[in-house]
Amino acid sequence: MATFTPPPTDTMRAKLLLAAREEFAAVGITGARIERIAASSSSNKAQIFHYFGSKEGLFDALYAQTLAETLALVPLDAEDLPEYAGRLHDAAVQRPWAQRLVTWYRLERGDAAPMEAVVASNAEAVAEIERAQRAGVLPRTLRPAVLLGLVVHLAAFWSETSPEFDTLVTAMMPARRRQVVVDAVAALVRR
Template identity: 60%
Template structure:
């Protein structure tokens, strides 16, 4: 145990998850080092293996926690998809590691089994969008799954761009970026 720490398993796990999140967001799973994670968490490598079995197990726990936090923080409102996209955009802005972890997950873990929490959430969202389409609240130009995918991607537009594009839009402020996301989704669903 590192100096200045006490035996508190919940606190140790929380610190390891936070340190893992930061390390994985910065360098991905392959580039992450358990010694750096342990040091940042004021813990040791043995605790990573004790609580998460492996570096990959820690990444899975970090990614699962991130997904659950996003789902809890930003519930879908199919009657107002533009504002849902705006709230999702706000969440990504407050938590910049989300888009980075999602990118690393796609690159390094894409062939792995999908996370059940994400599948269940997306299934429920697609069903709610389909009901709204059936009730005439949303257009049927796109299937419910296609529409949800477009909304999700538009909400993450500003947080997932390459540096070269970001350099061209430095004058676009935070409020305007949110307005663009909301307006784009509004145009997509024909809202006024």
């Protein structure tokens, strides 16, 4: 009789996170069902609780992973914030679940204690903006954190619009939408 050999830990964890990504992006934390995530990952509820402790722990792990992947995919370039915003926009278009997870996080986990990894990443990015301001590469008209926030939100503009607003700009082609983001950030950092 063949014996069962469980998948390696990192493989199972990756399968759980992938299944969780689809579930959480679609229905958020409250609407997500551990049973669906387990079935979709060919696993079980016990595995989810073993690796992540709770549904919220699974969401937090997924959220942290998604942000880390985005930062790796689109590293901050304080010397060219317009193009950085364009690349962030591209990432939002290519990975629509990421923006949905951010929205669910803000709605359902906004009152939770800040995630240390995210806080540290944000602090590094703000410090990078501040260095560029001190070097004269970026204007000092806005505080570094505010400038970074505006750039990030301009980059996400098209992925955060309502369906009603989208009807006003349906003719705008994807390349033009990206250019609008780049131009808006360029105007923001113009001296």
